[in-house]
Amino acid sequence: MKKIGFLSFGHWTPSSQSNARSAADVLLQSIELAEAVEALGADGAYFRVHHFARQLSSPFPLLSAVAARTKRIEIGTGVIDMRYENPLYMAEEAGAADLISGGRLQLGISRGSPEQVIEGWRYFGYTPAEGETDTEMARRHTEVFLEALRGEGFAEPNPQPMFPNPPGLLRLEPFSAGLRERIWWGASTNATAIWAAQQGMHLQSSTLKVDETGEPFHVQQAAQIRAYRAAWKTAGHRFEPRVSVSRSIFPLIDRRDHMWFGNSAQDSDSVGYLDAQTRAIFGRSYAAEPETLIKQLAQDEAIAQADTLLLTVPNQLGVEYNAHVVEAILTHIAPALGWR
Template identity: 30%
Template sequence: MPSPSQPLRKLGFLTIGLFDPADPGRGHESTLQLIELGEQLGFDGAWVRHRHLQYGISSPVAVLAAASQRTRRIELGTAVIPLGWENPLRLAEDLATVDILSGGRLNPGISVGRPGHWDQVAPALYPDTAESEEFGYERVERLLRFVKGEPATDFSGVEGIEVYSDRVQPVAPGLPNRIWYGGGSLRSARWAGEQGLNLLTSNVVRAEQSEDFAEIQRSQIEAFRTHHPEGARARVSQGLVVIPTDSASPEQRAKYLDYARNRLPRTTTPQGPARTMFAPDLVGTSAEIAERLYAHAAFREVDEVVFALPFSFGHQDYVQILTDIATRLAPALGWQPAA
């Protein structure tokens, strides 16, 4: 096995938090238990996806507020909150509140764009303003201003017995430095760098200059750091689906291989008008996965990862996968568990 040029410094995992609509509490409890397990195994970060109007986590900030009270060390992230569904001022308040509750462990990941199934959801989401809503980078810029403590209103002071602030409260020191942008194109990578944000890359990118996933991702990382004030030191976290099978049962191995096999066709060519490229899921022993990661052009550019858990597995499958990642795969990549 080749030696990495630099050891893996931060290890995170990402879960979608699926639940049975007939028993949503059980699914949310499973997510919280996985975050607790991640802390016990030494993971540096636990991240949750969002799923609006689906049977997954619809309110990641609320879930992480609960997780903040059941953990003490592990960082808590969102990958990612689509700002088209959010009011930036209200989201800034929620993020600051959870960051305070967690002791400064929140890592909000955000993105922009029109909400999916826009024509169907617009009447419920923006019944009076759908035609005038802005879904571009300006929405991020507003959020950043509020999180950084810039005025949100020209009114402040005392009114009766109530005291008003002109800035978002509570103030969460350090939070602006822990905001990530989920980008999948060269334009978004450059823009995130110019804003001084951190960059989340995932197993989904846009095929612009190549149809080689690893090369596309590498070029986006390069563009981000070229435009970032901190250059090569700018933080980038890579996200891929990895499924180590070291301690898996024969039944689990068969299920994992079948899962990856069914998803493989979408990875061979760009998909749809946006030319979306998906990374193949990495299934195998930790040694085999480590070999493939060392050969991955984008992985060689990062020292942080957020490995994504597969969508539709059971709780015990996730326990096995997380345990193998923390005890076998990540150490093979030079990582050491958090104290």
């Protein structure tokens, strides 16, 4: 059994070919798609975060709006770049969104990927400490964030406050109990996945991974998941780990599917470079008739090991079409593979 949700990058472009031509379009359509997939019986609505781009960026207003308009599905991110974040303010925002949702927030965070501008976090006021890399700064922000989510008091109260204080040191408010156990880390290497397990964060593994062995993407990703689960067991956390993988999957059911994706299946992995030194492997996409898709997906070792599958959706094709894609997978693919 698997939880199945969608992951939207929230692209928008002022083009007549796009159904999302403005930031307002993509925000409102994201809420509508979350409502639609909840009605279909899907399990989650997740959103990517990119800065300085015509994509979704500030996640908490959107997550709160989705929370207010839905009742059952998980809501989350995949991922928030912690290089850009004030971890204490973020803890307040996350707590508020989680309370609005009734405890459905599944927050994916990470060091982030290459962005639109050079060292964009500097424009947000964040600079690595002397001798610190931007990756280490992201982890430092993360550790502060995780500690704040524990809900322990740490701030010295004013002896003459405007309003009465509870006794002792003060914590951030609003505090949402249980949110600390619903934080995910997006890992592109085995070592980072192991670190996430040690920190007590769930694992998000996408369609991109540092190429560490030269093996097919799904084989490397499955090995990463096994390393993560082993590290979690060693760490001895008191709650169960979760693992999500994301995939582009398009069952060819009707004329629209064939028009958009009938000739676009990426039948094999691809390789590229994130920078001059970092070779990355990108997982294939899937587009075929349901019978063929079932056979192909049954061979994906990483999907088999994950408990959550996030379907990357082409949001610019509109709410109705993307709901159709999710419904096709829930109806024609998931039952045959034992996901439902």
